[in-house]
Amino acid sequence: MPTLIIKLIRALATSRPLLFATRAGNRAGMSDRFSFALNATDGKARTGVISTPRGEIRTPAFMPVGTAATVKAMLPENVRATGADILLGNTYHLMLRPTAERIDRLGGLHRFMNWERPILTDSGGFQVMSLAGLRKLTETGVTFKSHIDGSRHELTPERSMEIQRLLGSDIVMCFDECPALPADRARIAESMELSMRWAARSRDAFGDRPGHALFGIQQGGLETDLRAQSAAALTEIGFDGYAVGGLAVGEGQEAMFACLDHAPDTLPTDKPRYLMGVGKPDDIVGAVARGIDMMDCVLPSRSGRTGQVFTRHGVLNIKNARHQDDPRPLDDNCGCPACRGYSRAYLHHVFRSQEIISSMLLTWHNLRYYQDLMAGMRAAIAGGTFADWQADFHAARAQGDIEPL
Known part of the structure; x- marks a missing residue:
């Protein structure tokens, strides 16, 4: 009897962790489920794992942008x-060329672009809204002219869900309107309320798709109360994850951070939080410090093609003459092919010569830098040293690039 009592006490003492571990194990083993496990926090910063049928996504996560089915x-x-766990595809561009229907007939976006890990697709709303004079907005949706051939198209919440289903994306974004900033409060409120009605329609059109997730998008500009209203409406509808939309659209970093000081706090803590279209390395670090789990941006790949290189000491421009006789790597702490096998002098030469290898190597380096940045933050949050990590990050960048030889 005493032995049995001891076993019972031990079981009761450890029942909650055991239950959590069992659920976590079941969740990881269910290939037909989407889930999010929050593993650690340090201040507002969070680290965890998103589980999908196509693999796990470690958070904080940076998603390279494959606009037209290619990075x-x-x-x-x-x-x-x-180190990328997930890519982003662009609904607007893919619906126009080669079309979602053609991609579906060819086996879906994963097979089409030879990427078998998770893919998130945006709704197409941001690109349509940026067309300005080429589009017309109504309660139903948006009609617009293609920037490719001038053909007319209509994009609604229901059509956006259909396109993303045909693409086969793992994480689907609801259809929303994203007004450019600055804008007056009345315009922002009207846009937010329309986006919430579209979010409900997106939820209905998405239906029940085990293994696939639908994210709602918070709007409200820089208005604290409108952000809170949007978050409440989205939470009532119910989504698998939540995005902070309507930022990085011209407001500047200070205003963006002021918004992020409160906006993520209004969203559910047990679901992923995605900041759309961000950004520069210091934007990303600041967003993670404020509770963001996922980000995307074209910056690392676009910058690679234009000779802009990200390193732990800040940004350098490989086309500058200061690099033409330098035998050192871009960053001696980086393990990418550009840093392992090529000098600054060579990279300067091929960029100035407009050789294709320049775009390849510099893009690879930038993407590796971004993924190393995310890995560093994940480790620091898990270890409870994120504040020290941030201080080291900013101090290294303040030093600037190494002196030329």
């Missing part, structure tokens, strides 16, 4: 080698 200048296996 420019990179093979899919090379993107994966940088």
Whole structure:
């Protein structure tokens, strides 16, 4: 009897962790489920794992942008080698060319672009809204002219869900309107309320798709109360994850951070939080410090093609003459092919000569830098040292690039 009592006491003492571990184990083993496990926090910063049928996504996560079913200048296996767990595809561009229907007939976006890990697709709303004079907005949706051939199209919440279903994306974004900032409060409130009605329609059109997730998008500009209203409406509808939308649209970093000081706090803590379209390395670090789990931006790949290079000491421009006789790597702490096998002098030469290898190597380096940045934050949050990590990050960048030889 005493032995049995001891076993019972031990079981009761450890029942909650055991239950959590069992659920976590079941969740990881269910290939037909989407879930999010929050593993650690440090201040507002969070680290965890999103589980999908196509693999796990470690958070905080940076998603390279594959606008037209390709991350420019990179093979899919090379993107994966940088440490990326997930890519972003663009609904607007893919619906126009080669069309979602054609991609569906060819086996879906994963097979089409040879990327078997998770893909998030945006709703197309941001690109349509940026067309300005080429589009017309109504309660139903948006009609617009293609920037490719001038053909007319209509994009509604229901059509956006259909396109993303045909693409086969793992994480689907609801259809929303994203007004450019600055804008007056009345315009922002009207847009937010329309986006919430579209969010409900997106939820209904998405339906029940085990293994696939639908994210709602918070709007409200820089208005604290409108952000809170949007978050409440989205939470009532119910989504698998939540995005902070309507930022990085011209408001500047100070205003963006002021918004992020409160906006993520209004969203559910047990679901992923995604900041759309961000950004520069210091934007990303500041967003993670304020509770963001996922980000995307074209910056690392676009910058690679234009000779802008990200290192732990800040940004350098490889086309500058100061690099033409320098035998050192871009960053001696980086393990990417550009840093392992090539000098600054060579990279300067091929960029100035407009050789294709320049875009390939510099893009690979930038994507690796971004993924190393995320890995560093995940480790620091898990270890409870995120504040020290942030201080080291900013101090290294303040030093600037190494002196030329």
